[in-house]
Amino acid sequence: MKNIVVLGAGESGLGAAMLARQKDYAVFVSDAGQISSARKAEMERLEIAFEEGKHSEEKILSADLIIKSPGISPKAELVVKASLAGIPIIDELEFAFDYSKGKVIAITGTNGKTTTTLLTYHLMKEAGLDVGLAGNVGKSWAGQLLTTDHEWWVIECSSFQIDGFVDFKPAIAILCNITPDHLDRYDYKIENYIDSKFGIFKNMMSEDRAILFVEDRLTLQGLDKTNIGASTLWISGSSVQKAGAWTDEKMLSFAVTDQSVHVSVDSLSIKGKHNLLNALFAGSAALIAGVNEMELEKGFQTFKNAPHRMELIREMDGVKFINDSKGTNVEATAYALASYGNPLIWIAGGVDKGNDYSVLAPLVANVKSLICLGKDNEKLKKAFAEEIADIRETQDIAEAVNWGQELGESGDVVLLSPACASFDLFKNYEDRGMQFRVAVENLKPKAIA
The missing domain is CATH 3.40.1190.10 (Mur-like, catalytic domain)
Known part of the structure; x- marks a missing residue:
């Protein structure tokens, strides 16, 4: 019987472990983090051996085959050791x-x-x-x-x-x-x-x-x-x-x-x-x-697209609020900026991945305000200091959305397209997008003067 070790007990890892078990392999799942109670219960039901909070090196290196979570780097010490030992390492797909x-x-x-x-x-x-x-x-x-x-x-x-x-x-x-x-x-x-x-x-x-x-x-x-x-x-x-x-x-x-x-x-x-x-x-x-x-x-x-991809959340007082939280790199944000001829209030920022913002410079002519949402906004502010007259910063997405409403006039678009990863203030891009949605849905119409 071939011994299969699955590294990582996420969606793909659990699926691979279950299929391997069904095909009568001896399966061991190892996750350095904590495994959800639902996944542990499923593995216990199927009599799949597992560990959490550690990797037992001796047991892993005795595998005939390793199915690795794509999130685990091939440069991780244990993965390198397995590779040097000649153990095949593949993906769930x-x-x-x-x-x-x-x-x-x-x-x-x-x-x-x-x-x-x-x-x-x-x-x-x-x-x-x-x-x-x-x-x-x-x-x-x-x-x-x-x-x-x-x-x-x-x-x-x-x-x-x-x-x-x-x-x-x-x-x-x-x-x-x-x-x-x-x-x-x-x-x-x-x-x-x-x-x-x-x-x-x-x-x-x-x-x-x-x-x-x-x-x-x-x-x-x-x-x-x-x-x-x-x-x-x-x-x-x-x-x-x-x-x-x-x-x-x-x-x-x-x-x-x-x-x-x-x-x-x-x-x-x-x-x-x-x-x-x-x-x-x-x-x-x-x-x-x-x-x-x-x-x-x-x-x-x-067709209805997945959330967080140029998703219209709401139009209020003639201002559209667009959630493009999935725009986690400069090129994705370039697509979003190029899609609107309207005046824009652009919410951007997060964990910079070595971004070259110069490629966005030709696309910000219609951006009247840039709201920097991140812990370190200096690079972003410096990149657009000459192109955008109004640049402000916050670490609170509700405040960013409120500013968007204050600055927006009928026909404008408030665009969340960060060009950055989300991990400084949020769990992931989905969390950032959901918090944006909640903040937009909590807005009240402007009082008529």
Whole structure:
């Protein structure tokens, strides 16, 4: 009997442990933190051995296979020791892949991958295809395979998860874009991050489809030293593609199957230039999977995006309050700023990840106030001191929202798009977004003078 150790008892770890147990492996789960009572109860029910608050090195290093949480760095001391000992270390998605007969649509990218994943799944589900959703969004793939398999699986893949792939092979793989992010994980070398993203294509063959963004500089850089075995399709925000999809900002046009498909941009429920690209990626995958033109347009109309992504919370006194808390890097915030021609009150800041704010300078002409929300705002203030007349700071999101209301006039937008991580003041970007929502919902209309 093969001994499997699962490092980390989060959503993916528990799912992997449960599937391994079902397949009659000897399973041991180790988590350096505390495991929730619900997860402990589930493991006890299934007679899965586990530990919390520590890693028992001797037991872990006796494993035949380690399934590692993507959040655990490959540079962690115990992981390095296991690697040197020759123990295979994989991701939960790699483990689950062997137990599904379904075709995989794998989606990665620095920005837009969650929206593209959810939209692809929605388009296929609404068209009546047998499709599941897994990966970096939704429930553990391994956990779902305990009871259900699907003809298709739409799977969001982070670079951390891709690093744990060995045999994982999508039928369709999408790389939305590459911009500098998580470089602390990749020795601060963008080349290493690019290599990680391109790992999603490594097992693909000629009958498979790879979909990439033709205007993305770092994607093109990655292609200089990577040979993709799959048939390649290109997405463009400006130019007609012989094989792929493109937009003139009035129509979405697809040349990915035998038929040309055209859908009005007005049919999209999500707005912004970046969402046109997300729709081109998702629509291309859906059409390849068997969705027809009519079903595609209907799906675009009925899609509702995940929270914290340019989400309209409320319009009051003619001022719109937009939650883009998922905008945790400069490029994501650039998309948000470019999506509005209105005067903006921009709420930004948090844990700076080595940001280069200069790329945002051309996009802040319509920002009349910048509210810095973070413990250390000096870099952010200095970056926009010449461009934005009114810059103020707070560590209280309710105060930031109240200032937004005070400063806002009918037609303005109050935009939370931090360009930074959230961990100085919040648990995560979801916590930041939820606190923003609560603060906005607690606002009272301005008194009429």
